[in-house]
Amino acid sequence: MDTKAYIESGIVESYVLGLCSNEEAVELELLCDIYPEVKTAVDEFAVLIEKKAFENAVAPPAEMKQKLMMALAGEFTPETKDDKKEAVILPFQTSDANKVRQVSMWRYVAAASIILLVVSAALNFYYYNNYQSASSKYQALLVERNSLQANNDAFRTKLNGFEESMSVIKNPDVKMVTLGGVAGKENNLAAVYYNAKTKDVYFLQTRMDQIPSDKQYQLWAIVDGKPVDAGVIENCDGLCKLKNISNPQAFAITLEQKGGSPTPTLTAMYVLGKV
Amino acid sequence: MPEVLKYTEQELVLLLKQRRQNAFSYLYDNYSGALYNIILAIVPDRDMASDVLQEVFVKIWRQCESYDSSKGRLFTWMMNIARNASIDMLRSKGYQKNQQNRELTENVYDSAGSTVTNTDKIGLRKVVHALKDDYKILVELSYFEGFTQDEISKMLNIPLGTVKTRLRNALLQLRELVKN
Structure with a gap:
């Protein structure tokens, strides 16, 4: 091949300046491999253009390098001390080292995750225990509070009863009738408060014998010599309001079947008192 | 600026391919002026040419793996990147607008x-x-x-x-x- 003619065809310049077609470039690169003089011609012109560009070099804006370094900061390999030497002699070790660095970084990441996991599990356990104990304490307090509330309610009811009783007793229209124990029942004592105006009858159990659960005390008023039912005595706080009675001369209490009897069982009379 | 290290083109290319900051810094210090010259010959507007130069260095950095020293000199490769980027700039809308304004005032x-x-x-x-x-x-x-x-x-x-x-x-x- 007449390489001289080829070189002098302008293809070399066209190639270096990037003006030839792809096919022309491929051909020229092939010829460079075969004919050193073509390669030399290419290099010569490249050096020529390069020298021209360097002779006419124009300094770019001062801040540009800084900008570029910042823009590419994340893409640089961390530097080692003896950079130049190492890079030239051991070109492939660096990429291995890179891999090692990457692997060991993953190891650190994995180790850190495991530590975090363990710490997190321990904290979970600790906080769960705390939660458990706080929760059971809370339950206990809730129960205690409810029972206190119930007690409070009970006391309030009792107190209301006593207050009502007090207001009855304080009423000047109300007269107290003491019922003393009859023969054989001397240790029993009770009282009836009677309001002559309203005919209200209140019973105050002061000291009465314990009775079986199928029995109940019943209050009788003696009106015109005859016993009149004034009601059975329930458990109540303070005074128990019983049936209204007109014009009683005396009150008596007998022990009767639960629910009361229409006529008193006189043998089971416990207390008696005159108005 | 005193340059302590002197790289041969081969060393420089090797270090660039290893993504070394030193190498990029050296490349910039030594070639930016000449490449700026190449760009300014095509894009006379300095601001725009500066944008192109910046883009060119990013391209060189990111594409240096594809540079094959057996096929030609490093500068030839970079110069072609610079020329292509400059021509892309010429054809960009922003540049065209700029040029129209210039045409009105200078009629060149x-x-x-x-x-x-x-x-x-x-x-x-x-x-x-x-x-x-x-x-x-x-x-x-x-x-x-x-x-x-x-x-x-x-x-x-x-x-x-x-x-x-x-x-x-x-x-x-x-x-x-x-x-x-």
């Missing part, structure tokens, strides 16, 4: 659309101005404006073969001018 374009600007005092372009007109327009259109020979043939209404041989002759003459 002839009717054929080729550049006969009075701002080309830079490097290779200055040399191209010494060529005879037939040659000059071909180099302008192909190298500085990036038109293909086919496009130029249609633009100037000259057969493609003629464009090809005339351009090659122009480049041979250019070579002689650069040499001297």
Whole structure:
């Protein structure tokens, strides 16, 4: 091949300046491999253009390098001390080292995750225990509070009863009738408060014998010599309001079947008192 | 700036491929001026040329894996990146707008659309101005404006073969001018 003619065809310049077609470039690169003089011609012109560009070099804006370094900061390999030497002699070790660095970084990441996991599990356990104990304490307090509330309610009811009783007793229209124990029942004592105006009858159990659960005390008023039912005595706080009675001369209490009897069982009379 | 390290082109390329910051810094310090010159010859506006230069360095950095030193010199490879980026800039909308404004104030374009600007005092372009007109327009259109020979043939209404041989002759003459 007449390489001289080829070189002098302008293809070399066209190639270096990037003006030839792809096919022309491929051909020229092939010829460079075969004919050193073509390669030399290419290099010569490249050096020529390069020298021209360097002779006419124009300094770019001062801040540009800084900008570029910042823009590419994340893409640089961390530097080692003896950079130049190492890079030239051991070109492939660096990429291995890179891999090692990457692997060991993953190891650190994995180790850190495991530590975090363990710490997190321990904290979970600790906080769960705390939660458990706080929760059971809370339950206990809730129960205690409810029972206190119930007690409070009970006391309030009792107190209301006593207050009502007090207001009855304080009423000047109300007269107290003491019922003393009859023969054989001397240790029993009770009282009836009677309001002559309203005919209200209140019973105050002061000291009465314990009775079986199928029995109940019943209050009788003696009106015109005859016993009149004034009601059975329930458990109540303070005074128990019983049936209204007109014009009683005396009150008596007998022990009767639960629910009361229409006529008193006189043998089971416990207390008696005159108005 | 005192340069402590001196790299050969081979060393520099190797270090660039290893993504070394030193290498990039060295590359910039040593080649930015010459590449800026290449760009300014195509994009005379300094601000725009600066944008191109920045883009070119990013491209060089990111594409240096594809550089094959057996196929040519490092600068030739970078110069081609710079030229292509510059021509892309010429064809960008922002540049066109800028040029229209310039045209109104300076009227530096002839009717054929080729550049006969009075701002080309830079490097290779200055040399191209010494060529005879037939040659000059071909180099302008192909190298500085990036038109293909086919496009130029249609633009100037000259057969493609003629464009090809005339351009090659122009480049041979250019070579002689650069040499001297």
